[in-house]
């Protein structure tokens with residue numbers, strides 16, 4: 001009969017899937033594509049043109065509720081809201097909630113979609129479902145046209161995805177060209193024709209979109225929604241998004257997505273998007289809220305009036321009050337109350353912070369010593385112009401730590417006072433610190449304390465890394481030789497510690513491997529000589545004759561032997577390690593090199 005339209009029966013299987021709220025998991029799978037697109041849905045089996053593919057499942061909500069949610073949703077959630085016309089009203093399927101449904105994860109492609117959204121009625125409710133526009137092969141991504149013209153990724157894909165995709169492992173995707181980006185959300189209509197007609201409603205602007213990472217020229221600032229009169233239907237309550245441990249971090253990296261894990265619906269202080277430009281309507285609960293909801297321009301405008309902005313000038317007297325309260329507690333042990341009070345009145349600068357956090361440097365005895373130092377300056381001939389506390393007499397300079405060390409090295413009657421220098425002290429401390437397996441932070445602190453940068457510390461004052469490894473291997477070999485290898489079972493080299501105080505129990509059989517301290521000295525110098533000669537090239541022939549496997553001279557026959565059971569201590573000393581280092585890193589390498597040339 002003319003004029004009568006017959007409703008087509010729903011395609012096979014789709015009403016069943018819709019009413020049971022299940023997906024064709026046997027024919028579809030979700031895969032992560034890249035940080036730009038996030039996840040996508042892929043066919044694992046063949047779909048014929050016209051086949052039902054997947055339902056866009058979620059919570060069906062009426063327009064008012066949809067509008068309310070859009071106001072409070074972050075854009076990352078808002079993109080999961082699917083608006084459509086039905087019975088002359090605009091409805092929305094809100095799929096913001098992370099569940100296992102597949103429809104919500106189907107991506108947009110307005111140029112070469114392989115699916116189309118259609119409405120299927122099941123149990124008297126409309127269900128947006130995707131149908132194949134053509135045959136779809138296994139491995140192809142399911143894509144459909146979201147509608148609208150202004151989706152951000154459609155433009156961004158040209159600018160950014162190329163980089164991302166070239167740098168990331170791709171999973172199979174469609175051969176379709178990338179869409180262009182724009183920023184307005186189109187509303188899709190499910191009419192009686194079963195097709196979604198795409199329609200943009202002018203002037204129905206809405207919530208702010210924060211594409212924080214976009215530059216402003218690309219930032220979409222609004223999302224179009226409808227303000228049709230409402231018809232109550234399953235209004236939403238709080239939605240708790242399930243954290244998908246694997247996927248969410250990836251999505252957070254996606255420029256267009258910033259996931260929020262909890263969405264509140266009950267806030268009375270909602271931002272009215274229709275008058276967004278003033279920046280005054282939305283009052284965030286905290287300053288952090290502010291930064292999450294505005295694009296750059298609006299955020300800047302808003303921050304001018306935001307009462308939570310962090311740089312609110314401090315009220316006069318606040319600092320003073322803080323200072324007083326900081327010292328309201330009794331002084332630490334050994335600190336006089338007078339001094340503690342004095343600290344209260346100090347200007348709160350860096351000196352104050354240093355003194356306060358290290359009050360022990362100002363103990364009473366020390367204070368007395370400083371008084372003495374200052375009180376006797378004139379008597380000692382320190383010019384008035386000398387600004388230093390540890391001032392030198394008749395000079396404008398101060399005493400340096402190294403000078404003091406040198407002076408006292410001589411004064412104390414040390415055998416080799418010239419060896420007691422600040423540089424060597426640093427080196428020794430640095431070396432021992434390495435042997436002690438200090439953490440990096442502790443090493444930093446130590447370097448700081450020794451007055452140099454950690455890089456300088458590592459480069460000049462610490463034992464070369466190889467030496468420590470060598471010491472560990474030596475320890476291991478010694479244990480092997482002594483039948484104690486079981487002690488190291490399951491350990492890595494890192495697990496083996498080298499203790500400078502370690503006593504190594506030597507059997508007489510093993511003594512040949514060790515020498516007395518004096519012997520070590522001889523060997524070291526011999527080695528050094530060899531090394532120098534070889535560097536000079538004066539003894540290259542000899543070196544090459546020895547061959548690569550020739551043991552270094554350190555293994556020459558021993559003249560002095562330790563008594564059985566005598567303790568060899570210290571097992572690991574700087575000299576010994578330098579010697580080992582010279583042997584293995586210097587001579588052996590030279591042997592190898594000269595043998596190869």
Ligand SMILES: C[S@@+](CC[C@H](N)C(=O)[O-])C[C@H]1O[C@@H](n2cnc3c(N)ncnc32)[C@H](O)[C@@H]1O
Pocket residue numbers: 036037038039040079080104105106107108109153154157179251254256257
């Ligand atoms: C409904 S979700 C689709 C599932 C999404 N890919 C995910 O992993 O959650 C829509 C979001 O997917 C991304 N998206 C969809 N189509 C895209 C496309 N063609 N290019 C880049 N991103 C796209 C956008 O970030 C968009 O906000």
